[in-house]
Amino acid sequence: MSEVVLKMQGIIKDFPGVRALNNVNFEARSGELLALMGENGAGKSTLMKVLSGVWPYPTYEGDIYLRGEKVRFANTKEAEAAGIGIIYQELNLIPGLSVAENIFLDRQFTDAKGRINWNQTFAETQKLLTELGINDIRPTDLVQNITVGKQQMVEIAKALSLKAEILVLDEPTSALTDKEVKDLFRIIRKLKADGVCMCYISHKMEEIEQIADRIAVLRDGQTIGEVTPIADITLDQIIARMVGRDIKDMFPKVDFTPGEVTLEVNNLSVTNPDLPGGYMVKNAGFVARKGEILGISGLMGAGRTELVGGVFGAYPDQTTGEVKLNGQKLDIKSPKDAIDAGIALLTEDRKALGLFLDKSISFNTTISSLETISSRVLGIINTQQERKVVKEYVDQLGVKTPSIDTVIGTLSGGNQQKVILGKWLNSRPDVFILDEPTRGIDIGAKVEIYKLLNELVQQGVTVIMISSELPEVLGMCDRILVMCEGEIVSNFERDDAKKEAIMAYATGSA
Amino acid sequence: MSADSNVAGVGVGGAKENHLINFIKDNATLIALIVLVIGLSFADDAFFTARNLSNLSRQVTIIGIIAVGMTMVILIAGIDLSVGSVVGLSAVVCTLMMQYGVPTVLAVPATLLVVGVGIGAWNGFWIAKFNIPPFIITLGMLTIARGLALTLTNGSSVPVTSDVFPLIGGAYIPPMMSSIVLIVCAALAVFSIFRDVQQSKAHGVEVNMQELLVNGAVMIGGFALAFHVFTSYKGIPVPVAIFAVIAFAGIYTLNSTRFGRRLYALGGNEDAARLSGINVVRTKMIVYTVISVLSALAGIILASRLNGASPNLGTMFELDAIAAVVIGGTSLAGGSGKVSGTIIGALLIGVLNNGMSLLGVVTFYQLIIKGLIIILAVWFDVMQKKK
Numbered sequence: 001m002s003e004v005v006l007k008m009q010g011i012i013k014d015f016p017g018v019r020a021l022n023n024v025n026f027e028a029r030s031g032e033l034l035a036l037m038g039e040n041g042a043g044k045s046t047l048m049k050v051l052s053g054v055w056p057y058p059t060y061e062g063d064i065y066l067r068g069e070k071v072r073f074a075n076t077k078e079a080e081a082a083g084i085g086i087i088y089q090e091l092n093l094i095p096g097l098s099v100a101e102n103i104f105l106d107r108q109f110t111d112a113k114g115r116i117n118w119n120q121t122f123a124e125t126q127k128l129l130t131e132l133g134i135n136d137i138r139p140t141d142l143v144q145n146i147t148v149g150k151q152q153m154v155e156i157a158k159a160l161s162l163k164a165e166i167l168v169l170d171e172p173t174s175a176l177t178d179k180e181v182k183d184l185f186r187i188i189r190k191l192k193a194d195g196v197c198m199c200y201i202s203h204k205m206e207e208i209e210q211i212a213d214r215i216a217v218l219r220d221g222q223t224i225g226e227v228t229p230i231a232d233i234t235l236d237q238i239i240a241r242m243v244g245r246d247i248k249d250m251f252p253k254v255d256f257t258p259g260e261v262t263l264e265v266n267n268l269s270v271t272n273p274d275l276p277g278g279y280m281v282k283n284a285g286f287v288a289r290k291g292e293i294l295g296i297s298g299l300m301g302a303g304r305t306e307l308v309g310g311v312f313g314a315y316p317d318q319t320t321g322e323v324k325l326n327g328q329k330l331d332i333k334s335p336k337d338a339i340d341a342g343i344a345l346l347t348e349d350r351k352a353l354g355l356f357l358d359k360s361i362s363f364n365t366t367i368s369s370l371e372t373i374s375s376r377v378l379g380i381i382n383t384q385q386e387r388k389v390v391k392e393y394v395d396q397l398g399v400k401t402p403s404i405d406t407v408i409g410t411l412s413g414g415n416q417q418k419v420i421l422g423k424w425l426n427s428r429p430d431v432f433i434l435d436e437p438t439r440g441i442d443i444g445a446k447v448e449i450y451k452l453l454n455e456l457v458q459q460g461v462t463v464i465m466i467s468s469e470l471p472e473v474l475g476m477c478d479r480i481l482v483m484c485e486g487e488i489v490s491n492f493e494r495d496d497a498k499k500e501a502i503m504a505y506a507t508g509s510a
Numbered sequence: 511m512s513a514d515s516n517v518a519g520v521g522v523g524g525a526k527e528n529h530l531i532n533f534i535k536d537n538a539t540l541i542a543l544i545v546l547v548i549g550l551s552f553a554d555d556a557f558f559t560a561r562n563l564s565n566l567s568r569q570v571t572i573i574g575i576i577a578v579g580m581t582m583v584i585l586i587a588g589i590d591l592s593v594g595s596v597v598g599l600s601a602v603v604c605t606l607m608m609q610y611g612v613p614t615v616l617a618v619p620a621t622l623l624v625v626g627v628g629i630g631a632w633n634g635f636w637i638a639k640f641n642i643p644p645f646i647i648t649l650g651m652l653t654i655a656r657g658l659a660l661t662l663t664n665g666s667s668v669p670v671t672s673d674v675f676p677l678i679g680g681a682y683i684p685p686m687m688s689s690i691v692l693i694v695c696a697a698l699a700v701f702s703i704f705r706d707v708q709q710s711k712a713h714g715v716e717v718n719m720q721e722l723l724v725n726g727a728v729m730i731g732g733f734a735l736a737f738h739v740f741t742s743y744k745g746i747p748v749p750v751a752i753f754a755v756i757a758f759a760g761i762y763t764l765n766s767t768r769f770g771r772r773l774y775a776l777g778g779n780e781d782a783a784r785l786s787g788i789n790v791v792r793t794k795m796i797v798y799t800v801i802s803v804l805s806a807l808a809g810i811i812l813a814s815r816l817n818g819a820s821p822n823l824g825t826m827f828e829l830d831a832i833a834a835v836v837i838g839g840t841s842l843a844g845g846s847g848k849v850s851g852t853i854i855g856a857l858l859i860g861v862l863n864n865g866m867s868l869l870g871v872v873t874f875y876q877l878i879i880k881g882l883i884i885i886l887a888v889w890f891d892v893m894q895k896k897k
Contacts, residue, residue, distance in 0.1 A: 353785055359845075366771075368787045384713065
C-alpha cells in the first residue's frame with residue numbers, strides 16, 4: 001500500500017454564526033485519487049481552503065500532516081511551497097496573457113539584468129505540456145482564445161510546474177465537454193501513475209466511479225464513515241452517507257397528458273457577435289405544450305442557452321425569428337417584454353446573471369415582480385405585503401435560512417436556486433424556461449426542484465428545461481430536443497429516448 | 511443542533527468590546543461629524559452660534575441637493591461630472607431670461623426644463639442607449655455646458671433684475687411658522703418610527719435596537735438643534751427647506767419605491783437586473799435626468815442667493831458632491847449606499863469648510879485637508895469591506 005502523504009485530523013473551522021467544519025478526519029495516499037463528496041454546504045470547499053492556507057492557522061483548529069510532519073500554513077504561498085496545488089471551480093488565469101505567461105506568472109526565467117528570457121519560458125512551458133501529453137495547446141496561445149477545458153489543463157500544468165505532490169481539483173468537469181472530460185481523465189490517470197495524490201471534489205457519480213480509488217464523504221462539516229475504497233461501496237450507500245437518508249426516487253416523474261401548444265418558435269436565429277456571419281442558433285423551430293416538461297439536451301456550446309435567451313429577448317440585436325405564445329405572435333425586444341408576456345427564464349449562470357449577491361432574500365425574490373407589491377401610481381412598496389409574499393415562497397420552497405432579510409450570498413447554492421425559483425414563480429409565468437436548474441446543487445435540493453417542476457406542469461405551466469445531465473433529462477422530461485452546433489437536430493418522445501441515441505445526435509455523429 | 515451550541519460558546523469574551531467597535535465602525539462618519547462640531551465649538555466662539563449655524567446650513571444646501579442626485583447616479587455605478595457646469599449654465603440661463611423680461615415664476619421652471627431635463631436626457635441617452643462610459647459623456651458635458659454659459663453671457667456676470675427671485679435663496683420662513691413646521695415634522699418622524707417598529711414586531715422581525723437608538727438619538731438631536739438655531743435666528747432659510755424636502759424625497763424613493771429598488775438592482779448586477787425585466791435604458795435615463803434637474807435647481811438657488819450669475823458658478827462642485835456621497839458610505843462600485851449617509855457627508859464637508867474659514871486656515875491648506883479627508887474616508891470604507 002502506498003504512503004500516506006496527507007492527513008487532516010480533527011479540523012474545526014468556525015464562521016460567524018456557523019460551524020463550517022466540525023471535526024473532519026481523513027487521509028490521502030500518494031498515487032491515488034480520493035473523491036471528496038458531499039452536498040453543497042457540507043464543507044468540502046472550506047476544507048480545501050484550510051488545506052491550501054486560504055484560512056491560515058489559527059483560524060481553524062486541528063492538525064494537518066504532510067508525510068507525517070505537522071504543517072501550519074500562514075498563507076497560500078507556504079502551502080504552495082509545501083507542494084499543495086489547488087484548481088478551483090472558477091479558474092484563476094489571466095485571460096489576456098499567454099499560456100506560458102500564466103504558468104510562469106511572476107516566475108519567468110530571467111537573465112542577470114532581470115530581463116525575461118522568453119525563449120526559455122516558452123520552452124519550459126512546452127516541456128510541461130508535452131509531459132502531460134497535451135499537444136493541442138501552444139505556449140504562446142492567449143488563454144482567452146482557448147476553451148475552458150484547455151484552460152483547466154493549463155491550471156494543472158501550472159500546479160505541476162510548482163512541483164505539486166498533492167493536487168486538489170474542485171469540481172473540475174463542471175464546465176467541460178465530454179471530450180474534454182476524457183482528456184482530463186487521461187491526464188489524471190497519468191498523474192496517478194506518477195505518484196501524485198489527488199483530492200477530487202465532485203457531484204457527478206459516474207465520474208467518481210470511473211476514476212476514484214477511495215472516497216470520503218462530508219456531511220454538515222463532518223466526515224461520515226471511514227475513507228472507503230470505491231470497490232467496497234455502492235452508489236446508494238454513497239448517497240445515503242451524503243444526504244443522511246435514503247433517496248428512494250431520484251426522479252419523481254408523474255405522468256401527465258400534455259395539452260395544447262402554448263409556445264411556438266419558428267426560424268429563430270441568433271448571430272454570433274464575435275464571429276461576423278456566424279450563428280449561435282440557426283433556424284431553430286419547436287413547440288412546447290401546456291403541462292409538459294420539454295427537455296433541451298446537447299453539449300456545451302451547442303446553442304441551447306442562446307436559443308432560450310433569444311426567445312426571452314436577452315439579445316434583441318442578434319435575434320431574428322418568430323415567437324408565438326398561445327397562438328399570438330409576440331414582439332419581444334427585451335426580457336421585460338418576455339416577462340410581461342408570461343415567459344420566465346432561470347439563467348444558467350446563477351452568480352453573474354441571476355443573483356443580487358449582497359442583497360437580501362426578500363430583495364431577490366420580488367425584484368422581477370415589484371408591480372405586485374407596490375402601488376400603481378408612485379410605485380410605493382408595501383413592505384408588509386412583500387414580507388408576506390416572500391415568506392410564503394420561502395416556506396413553500398423550503399429555503400433554509402435564518403430570516404428573509406438574510407443576504408443571499410451567504411446561502412448554499414441549492415437555497416439560492418430555490419430563491420430564484422421563487423422569484424420567477426412570483427411572476428406567474430405561462431412558460432417557465434430553466435437553464436441547468438440543478439447545476440452545482442446537492443441531491444436533496446435537486447429532488448425538491450424536480451417535485452416543484454411536477455407541481456408546475458400539473459398547474460398547466462409549460463416547463464422547458466435545459467440540462468447537460470442526461471439522467472435528469474431522461475428522468476424528468478416528456479419530450480427531448482437535441483441541439484448540435486446551433487441547430488435542433490432531433491426530437492425524442494419520452495418513451496423513445498435512449499441515452500446513446502441522444503449522445504449520437506448531440507455529438508453530430510448520428 | 512450541536513453546531514449552534516458550539517458557536518454560542520466561541521466569542522462570548524470579546525462581545526462587549528466588539529459591540530463598541532462595530533458601533534463606531536457603523537457610524538464613523540456621524541461620529542466624526544459630531545466630534546468636529548464639538549471641537550470647533552471649543553476652538554472658536556463664533557462657530558456654535560445660531561447665526562453661523564444658520565448660514566452654514568444654507569451653504570450646505572447647494573452641494574447637498576446635487577449630492578442627493580449624485581447618490582442615485584453612483585448607486586447605479588455611474589458618475590456625473592457635469593453637475594458643476596450645469597449649476598453655472600442654469601444660473602446664467604435663468605437670470606438672462608429674467609433680464610429679457612420673463613417673470614420669475616416662468617423663468618425658474620423653464621430653466622429646470624431646458625437646462626435640467628435637456629442636459630440630463632442628453633447625458634442619459636448616450637450613456638444608456640449606447641453604453642458609453644458615463645465618465646466620458648459627462649466629462650464632455652462638463653466642458654460643453656461651461657462653454658454654453660460663457661457663450662451666452664460673453665464671459666461676464668448677469669445681474670438679477672427681479673424682486674421676487676432673490677427670495678428663493680435668501681428668504682426665511684418666519685420663526686413662528688418654522689417652529690410649527692419643525693414640531694409637525696418631528697411628530698411625523700416619531701410616529702413613523704413607532705409604526706415601523708410595531709409592524710416589524712407584528713411580523714416577528716427582530717428590531718435592530720442599536721440602529722433604532724442611533725436613529726432616534728440623531729433625530730432628537732437634529733430636531734433640537736434645528737429648533738434652537740432656526741427659531742433664534744430669523745427662521746428656516748428657504749433653501750434649507752427645499753433641501754430638506756429633496757433629501758426626504760430621496761430617502762423615501764430609495765427605501766420604499768419600485769424605482770429605488772431598481773437602482774439598487776442595477777448597481778448590484780446590471781445583467782441580472784436586465785434579465786429580471788428591469789428597463790435598464792429608461793431607468794438610467796431617469797437617474798441622469800434627475801441629477802441634472804437637481805443641479806439646475808442648485809444653480810438657481812445659488813444665483814438667487816448671490817443676486818446674480820457668473821458663468822463660472824459651480825466650478826468644481828462635482829468634486830464636493832462626489833466627496834459627500836463617498837464620505838457618506840456609498841460604494842463607487844454601485845449597488846449599496848444611502849441618501850442619509852450622503853447628507854452626513856455633505857454636512858461634514860460644510861462644517862469643515864466653515865470651521866476652517868472661521869479659524870483662518872488659508873484656502874490653499876483647506877483644499878489639501880479636504881482632499882486628505884476624502885482619501886481617508888474611502889480608505890476606511892475599503893478596509894471595512896475587507897473584513
